[in-house]
Amino acid sequence: MTSSRHAGDSGGFRKEEFRLKVEDLTLLPAISPHVLEFMTSLDDPAANIAGISGRIEKDPGLSARILKVANSPLYASRGHVTRVIDALVRVGLMTAKAIIMTASFFDSIRDHPAVASLWKHSMAVSFGARKIGEATGMTRLDELYLAGLLHDIGKVVYPMFARESFDAYLEDDSTDPGPVRESRLFGMDHAELGTRLAEAWNFPPVIYHAIRYHHAPVDAPEPSRDVVNAVGLADRISSAYGMGHSEDPFVEGGIRPLIENLGVSSSIDGILASVLGYGDNIE
Amino acid sequence: MARMMKVELATTEDGEMIVQDVHDMLGRLLVRAPRRIDPELKRMLLARGIQEVFIPDQSSGDAEYERQIVEQERDAIRKRFSRLQDTPDNKRIVEIFIRAFEVFHAEKGKIPPV
Structure with missing residues (x-):
């Protein structure tokens, strides 16, 4: 492999160094001790929800995030919760894990101008995917929320480790699709990058399939296809309505096949209205 | 404009x-x-x-201001779709998205009913 340096990186960015940093990230060294402790406890078969709740309560920021999601419009019909343990029961441990991982990553780039749009997009896609799941009678709605939340987690890594190249990427007016430009600049696109992380962090296959194939749902393995289609459609809806960070979501396949494969032709108006309403309230 | x-x-x-x-x-x-x-x-x-x-x-009042915002956003949606291949299927999809957007804002009173 040849060394490749991007001209816009005064720090001397190299693709192979970036790849090594990503490999380090799969071991979770970059996150706070509380998050690490929480993540470890989730993989412990002997862990109980009271113990996990106690660990989260050590960190007011984490507690607030879990409570906020548990009291969000997604769970509005179930009343208000004020205790972390009740919030965990409501959202589920896997969703809590995704929320905390995602928030931890976003925190690390909070001073970057793109962070707000990346966050808004992730929230909108997680909401939209769940709404699509409701409209189609899917039963594992939490998986849809989680897959939507994590589908672009790979993009957050670029400003973490290659900020100047990421800035150049955002300013690039090339007509090439985003993943093509990402591969060119960073050596791997955000779908590949996010898949590596989600696999390493022990998320189930349906989650990393959604990350891997959300731009090309037709290539997704059959058991995960519905979830991937839902995330793919939610991704395109969110981007179309400006809850995105990219202007080129529509060069990578059409929208109609997703609508037809999911069987939401008759309910698409309601889904679009729900996402628009949710987008107005994302902080 | x-x-x-x-x-x-x-x-x-x-x-x-x-x-x-x-x-x-x-x-x-x-x-x-x-x-x-x-x-x-x-x-x-x-x-x-x-x-x-x-x-x-905003000098022309709140209603006009809201209408202008919606108009800007509608133009932006069309612009985002502009790189979709120009097929009848895709045109139909764009119209579905635009109509849902207009209905949403009409129900909020930001633009006249559609």
């Missing part, structure tokens, strides 16, 4: 809509319109030497 006015970035309120793309002195795109101003965006633009931005001209 809706009317717009140039204002000092430092004095704009959070939530105000930037309605014209913002470029730096080298012509690089910093913000693609429409985009709401938030504290982080304002700080980033000021740090890059941007002192003025275009927002909708």
Whole structure:
């Protein structure tokens, strides 16, 4: 492999160094001790929800995030919760894990101008995917929320480790699709990058399939296809309505096949209205 | 095209809509319109030497202002779809998205019923 340096990186960015940093990230060294402790406890078969709740309560920021999601419009019909343990029961441990991982990553780039749009997009896609799941009678709605939340987690890594190249990427007016430009600049696109992380962090296959194939749902393995289609459609809806960070979501396949494969032709108006309403309230 | 006015970035309120793309002195795109101003965006633009931005001209009243915002956003949706292949299927999809957007804002009273 040849060394490749991007001209816009005064720090001397190299693709192979970036790849090594990503490999380090799969071991979770970059996150706070509380998050690490929480993540470890989730993989412990002997862990109980009271113990996990106690660990989260050590960190007011984490507690607030879990409570906020548990009291969000997604769970509005179930009343208000004020205790972390009740919030965990409501959202589920896997969703809590995704929320905390995602928030931890976003925190690390909070001073970057793109962070707000990346966050808004992730929230909108997680909401939209769940709404699509409701409209189609899917039963594992939490998986849809989680897959939507994590589908672009790979993009957050670029400003973490290659900020100047990421800035150049955002300013690039090339007509090439985003993943093509990402591969060119960073050596791997955000779908590949996010898949590596989600696999390493022990998320189930349906989650990393959604990350891997959300731009090309037709290539997704059959058991995960519905979830991937839902995330793919939610991704395109969110981007179309400006809850995105990219202007080129529509060069990578059409929208109609997703609508037809999911069987939401008759309910698409309601889904679009729900996402628009949710987008107005994302902080 | 809706009317717009140039204002000092430092004095704009959070939530105000930037309605014209913002470029730096080298012509690089910093913000693609429409985009709401938030504290982080304002700080980033000021740090890059941007002192003025275009927002909708509200002199014609709140209703007109809301209509202009919706109009800007509708144009932006069409622009985002502009790279879709020009097929009857895709045109239909664009119209479904635009109509849902118009119905949503009509129900909120921002534009006349559609």
